[in-house]
Amino acid sequence: MALTYLHTMVRVKDLEKSMAFYQLLGLVETRRHDSEEGRFSLIFMAPPDQPDCPIELTYNWDGDDGLPSDSRHFGHLAYGVDNIYETCQHLMDNGVTINRPPRDGRMAFVRSPDNISVELLQNGDALAPAEPWVSMESIGHW
Structure with a gap:
């Protein structure tokens, strides 16, 4: 099949x-x-x-009165990125909250305006841990 x-x-x-x-x-x-x-x-x-x-x-x-909801029943979308730090900085500069910062140089989570969880994964090997990401706390849930 x-x-x-x-x-x-x-x-x-x-x-x-x-x-x-x-x-x-x-x-x-x-x-x-x-x-x-x-x-x-x-x-x-x-x-x-x-x-x-x-x-x-x-x-x-x-309209859709059920939106936005927690949406955790959906799971998440995942996208590979060439530079997790640059991608997260770009999103932050445009008003997107980084819910789970890329402290490990490998993975971050953000949410769409409709509360859809989006995972960002570093393509290839993880980047070396770097500030401000290492010290950044998670916000909310993903």
């Missing part, structure tokens, strides 16, 4: 904020479907060099 990865779907409350968050991570919109009849939009975003590995943002035009 062959298995092909298609996408991961998350529901979003504020489409513009959510798209801006994923753009900060480096994802770009690869395709979109707007359903007038169903009153929803599906926006697919992926790393530019990996268009076959998208996340699907599902946006209900009339």
Whole structure:
């Protein structure tokens, strides 16, 4: 039995904020479907060099009162990055809270505007531990 990865779907409350968050991570919109009849939009975003590995943002035009929730039942998304420290600094500079800082030079967690947990993993070997990350406390949960 062959298995092909298609996408991961998350529901979003504020489409513009959510798209801006994923753009900060480096994802770009690869395709979109707007359903007038169903009153929803599906926006697919992926790393530019990996268009076959998208996340699907599902946006209900009339709102979704259940969002944002804790979303821990979802698990998390994970993306590899070339420099965990630069990526986290870029996110912080743009108002994103680093919930689990990359104290080990390997892994960090942040949350999207819709409370989706996103794991960032250093590509290759871990970077040497460095400040301010080593001394930074975790915030909330991931």
